[in-house]
Amino acid sequence: MKERIREQSIQLFAKKGFKETSIQDIVDALKVTKGTFYYYFSTKEQLLNDIHLQYIDDLLNKQEDIINHPSKNSKMKLHEIVYMLISDIEKQGQSALVFFREMRNLSEENLKLIVPKRDQFRLNIQQLIEHGIEKEELRSDLPVDIVTLSILGMTNWSYFWFDPNGRVNDKEVSEIFLKIVLEGLEK
Amino acid sequence: MKERIREQSIQLFAKKGFKETSIQDIVDALKVTKGTFYYYFSTKEQLLNDIHLQYIDDLLNKQEDIINHPSKNSKMKLHEIVYMLISDIEKQGQSALVFFREMRNLSEENLKLIVPKRDQFRLNIQQLIEHGIEKEELRSDLPVDIVTLSILGMTNWSYFWFDPNGRVNDKEVSEIFLKIVLEGLEK
Incomplete structure (x- = not known):
């Protein structure tokens, strides 16, 4: 129930x-x-908090599974995280909508539980990029925090436009994102 | 008044x-x-509509000024549009917040006025990228609509994190975005 x-x-x-x-x-x-x-x-706020916690915990678990893989390189892991986020829209698009839109209705107390988890998700990506730089897979001349936010921006914004029944599927969208981010658009 | x-x-x-x-x-x-x-x-809804229209009309005007420049190339124009959007957060951050968050409180009738203008903003960027592909400044193997949405995602998402008083200013953020998008992160 x-x-x-x-x-x-x-x-x-x-x-x-x-x-x-x-x-x-x-x-x-x-x-x-x-x-x-x-x-x-006990309250509608507690229910909202519960929905938020379940949503972010699920994403963090999936992210950790990807990151802890012993043999894949940083680029492959980054690709899998982006794909996980976009395919997640299809699976639980409405949870994502509630997660993004209703954040401001959480109490101070509940925000204290959820904000550090959101931060952790972002910092895990940042660490992955740092690891990629150390391994000389990725360029080292850009600030890693802004690079991380730009990737999260591309991915998170897709909640507002990605249509799982559209012309381009979740796998293709994540491949396009990775090509832009890794290879760039310049000819 | x-x-x-x-x-x-x-x-x-x-x-x-x-x-x-x-x-x-x-x-x-x-x-x-x-x-x-x-x-x-006449109503609070009409006021909200007015705020939305002024916001998007202002962005469209600035965008057109950039696009109509006779001698700059597509990459430079793209850079200027991204910079315009990020510097706009400093100038009118709260309008942007209302624009993104309160869209769903617009009436059907008012949405009919505003959605086509939002679409136009996106399509202008898409055309700019298409022009860059024709001129062989940009790669041609990725779907231009998804490329456009990924750039808009990076830029629009910055409303949620960009701090005009932070370590990295609007000019630097837009330069980092363009480096990622044009050159890619791969070493």
Whole structure:
């Protein structure tokens, strides 16, 4: 039931917005009572926090699996992280929408749990790039933090335009991104 | 007064959110009456539409000035557009925030005015890249629409992290972006 409440709420938050969705809306959609809701979550804010934590923990786990691979080089790992993020839009696009858009509705206390995890995701990419520079796979003359943010920007922005049923699929988009970032557009 | 209402509302929408800001909040902050508000805007939605239109029209004008320059090449023009977007965060960061975040609070009718202008901004960049490919400045083997979206992603995402008072200024960030996009990271 906890998972069902979470899933239904993601749908409603994505469609109507967090503030515009009441606990009544959630329990009505699930055909359960408010008592059921309060058995699992003390407030709507706690539910939102739970959705955020699950989303970022899942991404961090997948990212760690990629990074800890013993034999792949930094470029391959970077490619896999970008692909993971874009294919994730198809799998859990609405969670991503709620994650990006409803951040500002988290309490100070909950932000203290989630912001360090978001930072960790970014810093893991930064370390990967630093590792690639050490191994002389990647150029060393650009500030690694800005390079990291530029890659995350390309990837994160795709939530606003990538259509899993469109002309170019998740694999192709991530390949194009990597070609731009690694090889550049200059002829 | 119209301009003052617009500016005050941008501050309030950025801080509290569009839905959470009432016309009363706006007139209170300006120390004027509701009558003054209604003299210039019929509804809060019309004001939001006005803010969106002014924001995108301003960007389109600046973009056209860059694109119509008679002697610069495509790479230089692309650089200037990226720089224009990042330096714009410093000049009108809160308008940008309202523009990105409050899009979903526009009415269907107002979206019909604004979405084509957003599309035009993107298509102008796409045409610039196509022109660069024709002139053999840029590689021709990647889909131009996805390339355009990846550049816009890097640039637009910087609204969420770029700090005009930070270590790296707007000029440097746009130079790093262009180096990544044109030259690539590969050593």
